[in-house]
Amino acid sequence: MPAKPLRSTLATIHLSRLRHNFRTLAERASASLASDAPRPAMMAVVKADAYGHGIVPCAKAILEEGKTLGIETMLGVAFAAEATPLRAAEDMPDTRIAVVTPPFAHGAAEYCRLNLEFCAASRTTMQAFSAEAAKTGRVLNAHLTLDTGMRRDGIQPHEALEFMRSVSTLPNINIHGICTHFATADEADKSYYYKQVRIFTESLNALRDAGFSFRYIHAANSGAIAEASPQANNSALFTLLRPGIALYGYNPSHELLNPLALQPVMSLTSSIISLRRLPKGEAVSYGCRYITPKETTIATIPIGYADGFRRGLTGKAQVIIQGTFFPVVGTICMDQCMVDISDEQFRVGDEVILLGAAQAPNGSENRITADDWATALGTIPYEICTGMTARVPRLHEE
Numbered sequence: 001m002p003a004k005p006l007r008s009t010l011a012t013i014h015l016s017r018l019r020h021n022f023r024t025l026a027e028r029a030s031a032s033l034a035s036d037a038p039r040p041a042m043m044a045v046v047k048a049d050a051y052g053h054g055i056v057p058c059a060k061a062i063l064e065e066g067k068t069l070g071i072e073t074m075l076g077v078a079f080a081a082e083a084t085p086l087r088a089a090e091d092m093p094d095t096r097i098a099v100v101t102p103p104f105a106h107g108a109a110e111y112c113r114l115n116l117e118f119c120a121a122s123r124t125t126m127q128a129f130s131a132e133a134a135k136t137g138r139v140l141n142a143h144l145t146l147d148t149g150m151r152r153d154g155i156q157p158h159e160a161l162e163f164m165r166s167v168s169t170l171p172n173i174n175i176h177g178i179c180t181h182f183a184t185a186d187e188a189d190k191s192y193y194y195k196q197v198r199i200f201t202e203s204l205n206a207l208r209d210a211g212f213s214f215r216y217i218h219a220a221n222s223g224a225i226a227e228a229s230p231q232a233n234n235s236a237l238f239t240l241l242r243p244g245i246a247l248y249g250y251n252p253s254h255e256l257l258n259p260l261a262l263q264p265v266m267s268l269t270s271s272i273i274s275l276r277r278l279p280k281g282e283a284v285s286y287g288c289r290y291i292t293p294k295e296t297t298i299a300t301i302p303i304g305y306a307d308g309f310r311r312g313l314t315g316k317a318q319v320i321i322q323g324t325f326f327p328v329v330g331t332i333c334m335d336q337c338m339v340d341i342s343d344e345q346f347r348v349g350d351e352v353i354l355l356g357a358a359q360a361p362n363g364s365e366n367r368i369t370a371d372d373w374a375t376a377l378g379t380i381p382y383e384i385c386t387g388m389t390a391r392v393p394r395l396h397e398e
C-alpha cells in the first residue's frame with residue numbers, strides 16, 4: 001500500500017465503483033442485443049489519466065473486471081505518450097492499447113516501441129508506420145477511421161474503398177478494425193446520430209463487398225451505449241464498445257432517454273485548517289465580495305482553483321461537513337477557500353466533503369457530484385474530472 005498522502009486534500013478513487021460502472025455498461029449492451037448475439041468487446045477509454053482518476057490503477061481494475069466477466073477488454077488513450085505509464089506498469093504486459101486520435105507520421109517509432117494500435121487516417125502516415133514496423137520486425141494493428149460527421153479526423157466515407165485498396169497491402173500493418181466517432185449520441189434529438197450510424201454501416205458494407213473484413217467494428221461512446229435498446233438503434237454497438245465518462249460514474253449528458261445507473265468513482269475531501277469568528281459586516285476573501293450577514297464563523301479549507309476547485313464556482317459551491325451543506329463564500333483562491341459555517345462548533349481537522357456523499361442529520365443522503373459543479377459552471381462532468389490537477393493526491397482503494 002502506498003503511504004497515505006500528507007496533504008489533507010485528497011481525491012479518493014473507489015475502484016469498486018469503477019468495476020460497477022464497467023458491469024453496468026456491459027449489461028446495458030447485452031440487454032439491448034439479441035440473446036444469441038455475440039457480446040461486444042470493450043475498449044475502456046483511459047485517456048487524460050483515466051479522466052483524472054489515475055491511469056494505472058484504473059486500467060488494472062478495468063482489465064480485471066473484464067477478465068472476471070469474460071469480456072475481451074483493451075484500453076484506449078488519446079496520445080501515444082499516455083501509454084508509457086501503462087507499459088511501465090507490472091502485471092499487464094500483454095494489454096492491448098489503441099490510440100484513438102490519428103498519429104503524425106513521425107510518431108511511428110514510439111508506436112512500435114510501445115506496441116500501440118493506431119488510427120489509419122492518412123496514407124503518408126500509414127507508409128511511415130509500415131516502414132518503421134518493418135524495420136523493427138513488428139506488425140502494428142490499425143483501425144480504419146471514418147469521418148461520418150464529427151469532422152475531427154478520419155477518411156471521408158466515399159474515399160474509404162480507394163484508401164483501403166492503397167494501404168491494405170502495406171507490409172507489417174494489419175488493419176483489423178474500422179471505427180468512427182459520434183457527435184450527438186447523447187443528445188435528445190437522435191437524427192444526426194442515426195445518420196452517422198447509417199453512413200458508417202453503408203461504408204462498412206461497401207468495404208465488405210469489396211472483400212475487406214474487420215474484426216473490430218466500433219463507434220459507441222458512453223452515450224451510444226446508454227441509448228442502445230432492443231427498440232432503438234442497437235446496431236450502433238457493433239463489435240467493440242468505447243466507453244469513457246460512464247466508467248468514471250457520469251452520464252455524458254442530461255438529455256439521455258435512458259441514463260445509466262452509475263456511481264461517481266472520485267470523491268474529493270479536505271479538512272478545516274483554521275476557523276475565525278467574525279462580527280456582522282466583515283468582508284471575506286479577494287475583492288471583499290462576501291460580507292458576513294450576521295456574526296458568524298468562517299472556516300478555511302486548503303483547496304483552491306489550482307487543484308481544480310474552479311474559481312468560477314465562487315458564490316455557487318457548497319461543501320458537506322458532518323452531513324450538512326454549507327456555502328463556500330467569497331472568491332475561491334488558488335490554494336484555499338472559505339466556508340460560512342454559521343454557529344456550528346466544528347474544529348480544525350474536521351473533514352470537509354467537496355465531492356461525495358454523507359448521511360444528513362435527518363438520515364437522508366446529501367451528495368455533491370461533478371455534475372453539480374458542471375451545471376454551475378456551464379460545462380460537462382468530463383471537464384471537471386479531467387480538470388482535477390496533479391497537485392491533488394489520488395488515493396486508490398476498493
Ligand SMILES: *Cc1c(COP(=O)(O)O)cnc(C)c1O
Nearest residue numbers: 045100181221222242243244245
Ligand atoms: C474520448 C473518446 C471516447 C469516449 O467518449 P465518452 O463520451 O467519454 O464515452 C470514445 N471514442 C473516442 C474516439 C474518444 O475520443
